[in-house]
Amino acid sequence: MAETINIVRLLAAGMAKSKTPAVRHLRYEVTNSSQVNTETSHYVDIARDLAAINRRMMPQGRIYSIKRITVVSRNTIPSPGQQAGFISVSAAPPSWSVINAAKHGRTLFEKMKKKAMETVEMQDGRYADFKIRALHAGATSPTFLVPLDNGGNALQLGTWEYSQFVSPDGTTGADYYTCHLLGPHSGSAGAYASVGLVESYGNTRSTVSLDVPNSIQDSDDPLANLLDDGTVTDEILQDATNWNDDPPYDVNEYGGAAGNMPRPLVMQHGTLGADGRVSMGGFDAVHGLLEFEVSSPIADDVYSIVVELKEGSYKGIAAEAL
Secondary structure (H helix, E strand, O other): OHHHHHHHHHHHHHHOOOOOOOOOEEEEEEEOOOOOOOOEEEEEEHHHHHHHHHOOOOOOOEEEEEEEEEEEEOOOOOOOOOOOOEEEEEEOOOOHHHHHHHHHHHHHHHHHHHHHOOOOOOOOOOOOOOOOOEEEHHHOOOOEOOOEOOOOOEOOOOOOOOOOEEEOOOOOOOEEEEEEEEOOOEOOOOOOOEEEHHHHHHHOOOOOOOOOOOOOOOOOOOOOOOOOOOOOHHHHHHHHHHOOOOOOOOOOOOOOEOOEOOOOEEEEEEEOOOOOEEEEOOEEEEOOEEEEEEEOOOOOOEEEEEEEEOEEEEOOEOEEEO
């Protein structure tokens, strides 16, 4: 009997799915402004860096789960009375409109390529993937930070080309442009540099109508007033007609569009303590795009930032598909 139980245990252990090994820690360095207490922005593409460090494709089109972020200043705060350094990390809000806008952009990009390839015998690139160039319209072509090891040596990157749309709209030739998640379009018809996906999604999607009353034809109908013990039924029906007809959100401007919070949301922020460090909690990052905003009371202060991804079932990383 005991031998049978051991065999069952061995079979179960062999059948159990082993964890996929993955590097989940990415270290970056940012240099603060040479002007003290002046905020500067720095950008990270999590998918690109995970793909390079793990030597496997990690598509951008997922929601990457950050477990924690730790920050250490190379120069600790020298005196108790000095202002502390500051850091915030931002990402696109994981709302249905932002996620649908990203999915809509990917669908159109793939349709564009498929149509062009219909008349030829060729296949798309092995590592082809819809890659959003920027997080917001304030920096449509950002320089992304590169991960470093403990000795300050940079990760060697492979090819990571951001998706480019090609359109004849407004021009006799071709208009080439990339895309960003949040904020207004950059450029104009025939000369776009980058297109805002949430802005485009809101512009091309039908929406609800305002001031449509939830009304009946006659509030004085005898049966409508059957239970009227006084003179209040008409007033209650009038309130039901006039109130709460409009939605609790802006009808025309989606969150993340040009006129409604066009920058990413702050997911975590903190100040560096007397020991020159701070630890921040986790959050989800749509398409793995991050923005760090930093300032320091010390000119050219260098912050070492470690981003730890959650362990998960997608190639060892917690990264839910859009």
